[in-house]
Amino acid sequence: MNAPLCRISGQAINRAIDFGIQPLGNGFLLPEFFSSEYFYPMEMGFCETSMMFQLIEQPAPEQMFHEHYAFYSSTSRYMEWHFAEFANQVKQSGYLAKVDPFVVELGCNDGIMLKNFASAGMRHLGIEPSRNVAAVANGNGVRTLSEFFSEAVAEKIVREEGQADAFLAANVMCHIPDMLGVVKGIRALLKPTGVVMFEDPYLGDVIEKTSYDQIYDEHVFLFSAHSVQYMFQLHGMELIDVLPQKTHGGSMRYVLAHAGAYPVSQAVTQLFVKEQELGLHKQSTFETFRRSIEQSRVDLVNLLRELKSQGKRIAGYGATSKSTTVLNYCGIGPDLIEFISDTTPIKQGKFTPGMHIPVKPYEVFQASPPDYAVLFAWNHAEEIMAKEKAFVEAGGRWIVHIPKVQVLG
Ligand code: JHZ
Numbered sequence: 001m002n003a004p005l006c007r008i009s010g011q012a013i014n015r016a017i018d019f020g021i022q023p024l025g026n027g028f029l030l031p032e033f034f035s036s037e038y039f040y041p042m043e044m045g046f047c048e049t050s051m052m053f054q055l056i057e058q059p060a061p062e063q064m065f066h067e068h069y070a071f072y073s074s075t076s077r078y079m080e081w082h083f084a085e086f087a088n089q090v091k092q093s094g095y096l097a098k099v100d101p102f103v104v105e106l107g108c109n110d111g112i113m114l115k116n117f118a119s120a121g122m123r124h125l126g127i128e129p130s131r132n133v134a135a136v137a138n139g140n141g142v143r144t145l146s147e148f149f150s151e152a153v154a155e156k157i158v159r160e161e162g163q164a165d166a167f168l169a170a171n172v173m174c175h176i177p178d179m180l181g182v183v184k185g186i187r188a189l190l191k192p193t194g195v196v197m198f199e200d201p202y203l204g205d206v207i208e209k210t211s212y213d214q215i216y217d218e219h220v221f222l223f224s225a226h227s228v229q230y231m232f233q234l235h236g237m238e239l240i241d242v243l244p245q246k247t248h249g250g251s252m253r254y255v256l257a258h259a260g261a262y263p264v265s266q267a268v269t270q271l272f273v274k275e276q277e278l279g280l281h282k283q284s285t286f287e288t289f290r291r292s293i294e295q296s297r298v299d300l301v302n303l304l305r306e307l308k309s310q311g312k313r314i315a316g317y318g319a320t321s322k323s324t325t326v327l328n329y330c331g332i333g334p335d336l337i338e339f340i341s342d343t344t345p346i347k348q349g350k351f352t353p354g355m356h357i358p359v360k361p362y363e364v365f366q367a368s369p370p371d372y373a374v375l376f377a378w379n380h381a382e383e384i385m386a387k388e389k390a391f392v393e394a395g396g397r398w399i400v401h402i403p404k405v406q407v408l409g
């Protein structure tokens with residue numbers, strides 16, 4: 001068998017962590033589709049040249065992002081606030097032209113960030129291949145093209161609308177396998193003074209917190225400053241700043257520009273040093289990570305089985321993409337978790353990918369609260385716990401698995 005190759009450097013990847021056969025992270029489905037459900041082998045590998053931690057195989061983009069895409073960004077109040085802040089920071093950054101600046105966002109979903117530019121009357125364009133969420137964005141006055149971003153799409157935008165001052169992306173760059181095509185497209189699309197600002201779950205946080213559930217079909221890469229610098233430098237661009245974020249359990253916002261256009265902030269140099277200390281550039285780190293993941297699985301399954309043997313009712317909170325990895329990797333099905341509560345209409349009445357736990361509207365959780373709720377949306381813990389005080393006061397308990405498996409309270 002030939003060694004798999006890195007999508008960035010073209011060199012051989014070292015196999016690192018095997019999660020076995022997995023379904024699509026957002027493939028919530030009805031029983032009539034159980035027998036034809038799609039599975040693929042989910043295994044992560046590491047390239048010592050590009051320092052990129054990546055899926056060895058990924059399903060085709062069209063299989064994941066289409067007109068029935070199940071993730072709608074505007075389901076969290078905190079994320080609405082976060083993206084309003086992000087937009088404000090871009091507006092005040094000093095990087096935008098004084099006259100008629102143009103902002104492009106990749107993977108704008110339902111318009112959660114771009115609506116803050118649209119409402120200010122600024123020239124903007126979203127690129128969003130999942131047609132159902134793109135339609136919501138367009139309906140909210142956010143001008144959105146429903147396509148997969150590529151070098152060709154970038155060239156078309158330049159021809160029709162000119163170059164951009166800012167190229168933004170949140171939780172989407174790490175989804176795109178043809179990253180070098182994206183980097184080339186960005187280089188063509190950006191003005192000489194333009195900047196790229198994108199954020200994604202940060203590899204350093206994922207390893208420190210054993211948040212292995214950030215690994216699923218959509219996340220083909222987990223970035224570090226090392227790997228981001230490597231891939232952009234291949235095409236004449238460089239990191240000029242890095243800004244840690246607390247969203248999605250610990251993310252990093254990367255700011256990049258054409259090489260030499262702006263000074264490089266000290267934060268970049270400091271993060272490179274920190275990443276060397278954490279070992280994000282070397283294979284052995286992923287061995288340790290794999291052992292922590294295996295331990296987390298043992299701990300979670302033991303806890304749920306123990307509670308179940310005591311006759312307790314357990315439900316899940318948030319039918320996240322992340323939960324697909326946890327449930328399938330740990331082999332947790334409806335025998336342990338009765339249902340998962342979720343506020344997203346398109347997920348309700350369906351079953352979770354692979355393990356087929358029913359997804360129910362939030363009203364079911366309220367009407368019939370379980371003894372224990374596994375917080376699959378652990379990245380939204382602050383927001384959720386603030387509004388679920390009554391659940392705890394009535395004797396309900398949260399189970400979290402990040403950073404370690406435990407019952408809270
Ligand atoms: P949440 C998705 O990941 C997929 P997921 C994707 N790959 C990615 O990177 C991130 O988003 C950005 C529900 N909910 O944000 C709504 C409640 O029911 O953790 C969502 O279905 N009640 C693009 O799916 C889910 O939980 C609530 O009070 O892991 C949260 O999904 C809140 C706040 C959420 O992303």
Ligand code: SAH
Pocket residue numbers: 061065066069071073106107108109112127128129130133147148149150169170171172175176
């Ligand atoms: N930025 C939003 C949405 C993240 S979901 C947020 O942070 O909440 C990721 C989005 O990226 C999905 O809506 C998906 O359809 C989109 N996407 C996936 N591949 C893409 C590509 N090649 N070009 C543009 N968008 C893409």
